[in-house]
Every structure is written in structure tokens, then in C-alpha cells.
């Protein structure tokens with residue numbers, strides 16, 4: 001019905017509501033994340049994976065909505081004077097990424113980053129009014145289920161506007177650079193081309209999710225094609241119970257008897273008590 005002629009706005013589209021802002025307004029520090037030491041990521045706890053929405057490994061999707069729905073991260077920072085915010089670490093990492101892209105002659109711009117619950121309500125209602133609820137649900141995250149609300153997701157485009165928020169972005173030189181280099185800065189392509197059955201969303205080569213450099217690199221090396229799959233392997237490892245402590249064996253009847261007898265003997269071995277208080281075998 002509505003498929004023909006509808007731009008690939010999808011879940012993170014916001015171009016209809018906000019003009020793209022160039023992220024290179026201010027020169028930023030050279031890419032430091034590139035020299036990040038290779039090391040195995042610290043194993044996360046189960047809480048970090050399933051309960052703590054402030055964790056860089058928090059999973060947010062239709063099946064895993066934010067709680068409370070109007071959750072707002074505490075450490076939002078502007079990204080390179082773009083007017084878009086991300087959480088502090090993600091903001092610094094994205095500035096490094098954009099700077100490194102410029103050095104490689106790729107003019108990437110930040111199109112959208114943190115979106116509040118209220119902003120998502122407004123976006124979603126706009127899509128519903130235009131396309132009806134069914135289609136709106138397919139192209140946009142319902143309020144409280146958008147990864148952008150975590151302050152860890154960013155939509156990247158080209159300064160030329162070519163293929164912005166469209167699948168063909170993945171085939172541009174900038175899109176390919178992003179796919180190859182994002183992990184060095186702690187980002188993953190959250191909705192890969194063959195991941196719809198697992199992620200619930202179509203291919204979005206422009207949508208980055210920050211999970212930290214160690215995990216982004218570990219995920220790239222792993223066989224997990226999606227964040228869901230990577231998160232599941234971490235969760236499985238976190239759930240693995242430690243080897244149970246060997247339970248002390250209960251004493252045998254003979255041991256109990258022997259112990260009782262030795263105690264009884266002690267009672268009669270002076271000097272072991274204050275004789276003035278008399279005997280008290282009941283103690």
C-alpha cells in the first residue's frame with residue numbers, strides 16, 4: 001500500500017523533522033581510539049547485560065523496552081558542536097571517528113543522536129498520522145523502545161546527502177569506511193544487512209551503536225552477526241555458575257560417637273572447670 005515511493009526513513013529517520021547538521025564545525029582531537037590497546041573485554045555481569053540501562057551493553061529493542069519508558073541518560077554531551085548529544089564516552093568516540101574519517105577524505109556528518117522519549121512520541125505520532133499505525137511500527141521505533149533514547153546510537157550520513165538514511169549508504173565510499181572502521185572507535189553497525197530476523201529491523205548501514213572499543217572489536221572478531229547474538233553469548237558466560245564449593249561430608253555415626261566419648265572424658269580431666277560451680281553435664 002504505502003511501500004512504493006516511501007523513502008527509507010525507517011526507525012531512526014528524522015530528516016523530515018530536522019535538517020542534517022555538519023559535524024565538522026569545530027576541529028576535534030586526532031583519533032586516539034585508533035591506538036586503543038588490544039585487550040580482552042572485561043566480562044560483564046548479568047545485571048550489566050539485562051538490568052542496567054546505563055551499561056554500554058544494554059539491549060533495547062521492541063522486546064526489550066526501556067524501563068521507565070521515559071528513561072534519560074545522565075551524562076549527555078554535545079558531539080562536536082553539532083547540536084546532537086550522546087553520552088559522554090560515546091560523544092568523544094564519535095568525535096574521534098568523524099575526525100579520522102575526514103583525514104581519510106570521507107565527509108561524514110551526524111544526522112541524529114540522542115532522542116528523548118517525548119521526541120520519539122512526536123516522531124512516532126507523525127509517522128502514524130502519515131502512514132497508519134501498522135506501517136509506522138515497521139519504520140519507526142515506538143516510544144520507549146528506541147536505542148537513540150539510550151544516548152548511545154547515532155545516524156551517520158554523507159555531507160552531500162547522497163543515500164542518507166537509505167540502504168545505498170552502505171555502498172558509498174563513506175558507508176564502507178564506516179563499516180570498516182567503526183569498531184576501532186567502539187561502535188557497531190547495529191542493524192546489519194542479514195540481521196532483520198534477529199534485530200527486527202531492516203539493514204541500516206547508517207545507524208551506529210556505541211558498546212565500547214573492547215566489545216566492538218571482540219564482536220567483530222566473534223561469529224555473532226548481531227548485537228543480540230553477541231549479547232546472548234556474554235549473558236551465557238555471565239550465567240555460568242562458579243564451581244560449587246565441596247560440601248563438607250556429614251560425620252559418620254562412628255565419628256559422632258567417638259567425639260561424644262572424647263568430650264565426656266574431658267569433663268573428668270582436671271583442671272578444666274571451676275569446681276566450685278559443681279558439675280553441669282547438661283551444658
Ligand SMILES: [Zn+2]
Pocket residue numbers: 011012013148153154155206207208
Ligand atoms: Zn538510528
